[in-house]
Amino acid sequence: MSSNGPASTFELPPQVVRDLPAMPAVAGRIFRMVDNPDTDATDIAQAISMDPTLTAKVLKSANSSYYSPTTPITNLSQAVARMGLRALRNVVVIECLPLKGKSGEAANPLASGLWEHAVATAIGARIVAGRVVGCSPDDAFVAGLLHDIGKSALLLFKQTEYPEVIRQVQEGGGSFAEIEKARWGFDHADVGAAVLRLWQLPDVFVEGVRFHHRLAEIRNPSLWAQVEIAGRNAKAALLGIEKRRGLRVADGEGARLVKWTDEFSAALKVSFDAAWASEKSLFQV
Numbered sequence: 001m002s003s004n005g006p007a008s009t010f011e012l013p014p015q016v017v018r019d020l021p022a023m024p025a026v027a028g029r030i031f032r033m034v035d036n037p038d039t040d041a042t043d044i045a046q047a048i049s050m051d052p053t054l055t056a057k058v059l060k061s062a063n064s065s066y067y068s069p070t071t072p073i074t075n076l077s078q079a080v081a082r083m084g085l086r087a088l089r090n091v092v093v094i095e096c097l098p099l100k101g102k103s104g105e106a107a108n109p110l111a112s113g114l115w116e117h118a119v120a121t122a123i124g125a126r127i128v129a130g131r132v133v134g135c136s137p138d139d140a141f142v143a144g145l146l147h148d149i150g151k152s153a154l155l156l157f158k159q160t161e162y163p164e165v166i167r168q169v170q171e172g173g174g175s176f177a178e179i180e181k182a183r184w185g186f187d188h189a190d191v192g193a194a195v196l197r198l199w200q201l202p203d204v205f206v207e208g209v210r211f212h213h214r215l216a217e218i219r220n221p222s223l224w225a226q227v228e229i230a231g232r233n234a235k236a237a238l239l240g241i242e243k244r245r246g247l248r249v250a251d252g253e254g255a256r257l258v259k260w261t262d263e264f265s266a267a268l269k270v271s272f273d274a275a276w277a278s279e280k281s282l283f284q285v
């Protein structure tokens with residue numbers, strides 16, 4: 001079960017496939033529609049309308065303070081027009097995504113820590129994308145949200161061992177990928193890619209998640225470079241499962257790829273802190 005290069009592909013064990021929560025089919029369908037140039041707003045509205053719970057959630061989100069419509073949005077066509085296809089896809093992903101670790105009394109603190117890292121990386125990546133030419137902030141957001149989904153899956157199916165891995169990382173014993181590979185021969189990137197494939201998300205996200213720690217192996221590394229920068233920013237902001245006081249955001253592989261500087265990092269910190277304060281409650285962090 002190793003993955004040494006693009007040719008080999010990690011397969012989830014059958015028991016994990018059976019136990020893993022499913023992503024509702026509507027989410028995968030909407031993902032594919034957004035990347036299809038023939039899709040129009042009506043198609044998306046119709047796909048969402050098949051699911052009344054999701055429809056209610058999309059409308060609630062379209063009316064939230066983040067989109068702050070001047071008049072209330074009461075139907076899906078208005079929501080699509082107001083938010084745009086990609087932002088709407090992101091709301092659907094947030095609502096449908098299994099393995100979210102919500103905060104609150106019954107929460108597993110490790111799962112909540114992973115979710116906080118995912119949301120902080122997503123918000124940061126959206127801000128970073130605003131500074132990199134030719135990138136969609138909404139694509140960066142969803143890539144940030146999904147990049148470490150393999151860790152959440154591992155926490156679910158290696159319930160006794162994964163907390164130990166997290167503890168080793170937190171004590172400075174190595175990176176997640178290094179410790180996971182040494183234990184099992186695969187890492188959370190392999191697992192995450194397999195999970196996204198199972199959920200039938202587009203190949204570009206499957207590939208990106210699989211190589212998010214090996215950017216040189218991705219065909220379009222820019223999007224995932226932004227995720228890496230945002231992930232470092234989240235750790236430096238002492239958010240999520242892996243806090244790294246004093247971590248230099250511009251030190252990573254992603255920063256080198258998109259020519260990220262300390263000056264950009266300082267600006268990112270200011271924008272991120274404001275966005276985090278106003279948006280984190282939307283994600284139940």
Ligand SMILES: [Fe+2]
Pocket residue numbers: 147148188189212213
């Ligand atoms: Fe990762």
Ligand SMILES: [Fe+2]
Pocket residue numbers: 117121147148231
């Ligand atoms: Fe990460």
